[in-house]
Amino acid sequence: MASSLYQVVVNARDLSAQARFWCQVLDWKVLFEDEEEIVIGADATTLPGFCFVPVTEGKTVRNRLHIDLSPDDRDAEVERLVGLGARRVDVGQGEDATWVVLADPEGNEFCVLRPKRTLLD
Known part of the structure; x- marks a missing residue:
């Protein structure tokens, strides 16, 4: 059985701002939100989505993905x-x-x- 892509996890300093930006980019909506993560997607039944999780440090090198x-x-x-x-x-x-x-x-x-x-x- 093959795996399915569920979500892409993105480290973020400002979860809310990053989630809002990508919701506007992709015409998605917030599906779940608390202090530790914000999940966005097209809707609750469409995969994949993005999950923003908190980090304290800023990005310093080029993305690997x-x-x-x-x-x-x-x-x-x-x-x-x-x-x-x-x-x-x-x-x-x-x-x-x-x-x-x-x-x-x-x-x-x-x-x-x-x-x-x-x-x-």
């Missing part, structure tokens, strides 16, 4: 996400990259890809 987003319009989505609090970052992707690297408000890198329908073009 990151999220890739595939919007209908990459450039418009990048601008929307920057408006929500993301920032552009350079991790060595080069000028000819077909994706844009952003960081969430706590510095976690994620990529915005070109639309899925053109990934194989």
Whole structure:
């Protein structure tokens, strides 16, 4: 029997701010919240979700795991996400990259890809 991806756990200094940011990014909602964790997802029956757990230290090195987003319009989505609090970052992707690297408000890198329908073009 294979495993199913249940949730991605994200260390955060400000659980509420991180949960709000990613809810706006993904059009998800808060499914559970207490002082030790905030779980967000599309709904209570759809997997996976994100679980934000508290840490006291800030992020200091590049992520070993990151999220890739595939919007209908990459450039418009990048601008929307920057408006929500993301920032552009350079991790060595080069000028000819077909994706844009952003960081969430706590510095976690994620990529915005070109639309899925053109990934194989």
